[in-house]
Amino acid sequence: xxxxxxxxxxxxxxARKKKRGGWYGVCxxxxxxxxxxxxxxxxxxxxxxxxxxxxxVLNTKDHDSIPALLERRAPLLDWIKFYWIKxxxxxxxxxxxxxxxxxxxxxxxxxxx
Numbered sequence: 001x002x003x004x005x006x007x008x009x010x011x012x013x014x015a016r017k018k019k020r021g022g023w024y025g026v027c028x029x030x031x032x033x034x035x036x037x038x039x040x041x042x043x044x045x046x047x048x049x050x051x052x053x054x055x056x057v058l059n060t061k062d063h064d065s066i067p068a069l070l071e072r073r074a075p076l077l078d079w080i081k082f083y084w085i086k087x088x089x090x091x092x093x094x095x096x097x098x099x100x101x102x103x104x105x106x107x108x109x110x111x112x113x
Contacts (some may be wrong), residue, residue, distance in 0.1 A: 009104045011050065015042050015081045017096045027102060028082055031074040047102055054079070054104060056101075 015025040021044045024035045032049050036042035057069045073079075085097045 011104075012082060012084050012099065013043075013046060013080075013102050014080045014099045015039055015097065016081070016085070026074055026078050026082075028074045028078055029071070031078075043100065043102070050102055050104070089090045 011029045013025055013026050013027045015023050017023055018035075020037060022037050023039055024033060025042045025046050026033045027050055028053055030050060030053060032046065032053060034042060034045040034049055036045045054070070057084055058067055060066065060069070086099050089098065
């Protein structure tokens with residue numbers, strides 16, 4: 001990773017409350033999704049998925065595939081949902097749905113540079 005900027009170490013995520021209870025969330029840069037019973041559990045689950053995914057990618061023997069696997073952006077609709085939630089929060093302090101950032105743990109960001 002020669003172009004390692006701080007923005008590449010932090011992922012954009014959003015969380016939405018499901019109609020029947022529980023939460024789901026998406027990590028936009030890696031196109032990962034998780035479900036949980038509470039917002040805190042969702043953040044922990046998504047963090048765990050991000051760490052596991054990055055560790056798996058960085059440990060692959062097919063080094064040529066790593067850049068593509070680390071740039072698996074979510075579909076446009078998910079990005080629109082993310083910015084829609086951000087806009088609604090800004091306009092009227094939307095209760096419930098929220099956006100957040102998830103940083104790559106330092107040991108992952110540091111080990112494979």
